[in-house]
Amino acid sequence: MSAQAYDRIRRMIVRLELAPGDVLREEDLQDRLGIGRTPIREALQRLARDQFVIVIPRRGMSVASIDVDELAMLYETRAVMEPYAARLAATRGTADQWDEMAALIEQSLRTGVPPSDLLDVDRRCHEIIWDAAGNRFLTDTLDMLYAQSDRVWHMYLVDVADTRHAVDEHIEILDVLRAGDADRAADLVEAHVRSFDDQVRAAVTARLGSPLVS
Missing domain, CATH: 1.10.10.10 (Winged helix-like DNA-binding domain superfamily/Winged helix DNA-binding domain)
Structure with a gap:
């Protein structure tokens, strides 16, 4: 409970x-x-x-308030841990896990899917990768970090135009995970996290009317 x-x-x-x-x-x-x-x-x-x-x-x-000055720390932590999880997942993941991820992505390709549902798909794709990595300590930490990122995204969602792109990026990620290409999986996940950070930081900057600390 x-x-x-x-x-x-x-x-x-x-x-x-x-x-x-x-x-x-x-x-x-x-x-x-x-x-x-x-x-x-x-x-x-x-x-x-x-x-x-x-x-x-x-x-x-x-x-707790959302401190935009801490976005850089949030990104740099995820940018290390998410690619590491993807590297492990590429070598430990199962066909059933990748099939589940493929089904989620396929459902998200329907027209008219609201941004909040696309965010749910993005999160579930990440969760599947964490599960496939097979390290519960890593999963617990990434779960907390993703939730903090998700909260920032919801705060500035109206300013983030490319919500679907976050899900679409998982198509290529899935392909390399199925192929067991750990290096490529890590690179793509790092780029995925960086894309999220770039969009949100741009949205925050636009909302506040002043540049964020880099």
């Missing part, structure tokens, strides 16, 4: 249903999620460790 509470509260934070600065009250979350006090409290403690929630002394907890 604690893990379920964590996943559901984090999703609300990522999707901005709980906005930066919102005060988090255990009673409200219990009513909203239908989950008891102890799992909610444990989930909030974990969310605080993962920097989605901040603890305010004598006042409780609130949703």
Whole structure:
């Protein structure tokens, strides 16, 4: 129940249903999620460790703000870890995993798929790669980093024009994963992460009207 509470509260934070600065009250979350006090409290403690929630002394907890100055650190961490996961996945992945990824991509090619659904496909493609890598410590870290990136994307989604391109890039990634080409898989995933960073940073810059720190 604690893990379920964590996943559901984090999703609300990522999707901005709980906005930066919102005060988090255990009673409200219990009513909203239908989950008891102890799992909610444990989930909030974990969310605080993962920097989605901040603890305010004598006042409780609130949703952490999105610090655009930390985008560079977020990118440079993912740019190291995601390609490493892809390298492992190319040598450890199974046909069933790549078939699942192919089916997701195929479904996303329909016309009229909303941006939020495309983001779900992108995330699931990443999750399949992490699973194929077969390293749970790596997966746990990448899951948290992706969620932080996803949150930034939702904050500035209206300014990011090429949402479908993020999913389309997985077509070539899938091909090299099937072929077991670890070096090429790592290169393509690094480029994929860099493309995300470039789009979001451009969107943030446009929104704020001033360049981001490089």
